[in-house]
Amino acid sequence: MTNKKMDPVALIRREIELLESKVEQLRDRLMTDAHRAIDKAKAQAEKAREKLKAEQTKLGELQKKAKAKMDSRIQKQVDRAHSAVDGARELELDAKAVMIMAKNQLAELKGDYQRAKALAKAAQDAAKNFDSKTKAAPKKVTTKKAAVKKVPAKKAVAKKTAVKKAPAKKAAPKST
Template sequence: MASKKMDPVALIKKEIEALEKKVEALRERLMADANKAIDKAKDQADKAKAKLKAEQDKLKELQQKAKKNVDARVQKQLDRAHSAVSAAKELELDAQALMIMGREQMKELREDYRQAKAMAKAAKDAAKEFDKKAKPAAKKTPVKKAAAKKAPAKKAPAKKAVAKKKAPAKKKAPAKTAG
């Protein structure tokens, strides 16, 4: 069973590698989504520009017509054209804002990816450092335990020997005085 177990550092390394793969896949997916959003925003901006141009052309045409025949109907058309131009401008501004947000999102994604890579590298380095420190420490520990066991064993018999010598000496002394 012990041979089948992986050491903690290897497990951590394996987990880090799996996380790196997930981060990379997520980054690629998010970058693709951001690119799609930017492309969509560009398309919207192009459509808005085309619509703005068409509305401006229509407005010019109506203004020329209005100069010739100023009547209520032409004035209503003029008002509608002005509001259409305003709406087209707003649409264009919205599309440009979407493009800017898409670019900002891409910058943030790149920064997040760089940070994730740096953290993964730091974790790998820490695991390697731990591995280096753990192996020498494992070799030193049994040597210290063996030395600790020998020292008390030597001290205990020495004390017993001293105690035995003192005890018989006391017994002999009274025997000599009695005899």
């Protein structure tokens, strides 16, 4: 029976290993999510850049036409092109903001990983300290426990006899 039971140190080590594997899996998952977010932000920035270039070329063409013919229809098209360029710039700024947030998230993930790693190391150190204390302590603990058990046992017997006498006295006045 004692061979089948695991000692506390082995249980702690097993728990530490499980926690480390969970931390590693979580770190991997978070890192892949962060990389995906960065890739997505880069793709958005690239699309915004391409759209901005296309709109700028369109704007350049429209401005050339506007110089040749300055009527109201062309002016409206120029205004639309300006608004499209402004929209593309906003898209590019948004994409850059997403990239910055993804980089910040990646930095936070690295910090979380380092904290988890430090916690796992602290747990291992605690397990080692526990091992070293349990090897030296059993002799002291057994002698103190034996001495402590004798004294309370005598007090407990005295209290039990006092408790038994008290209800007997109280029972007599109730019956009369």
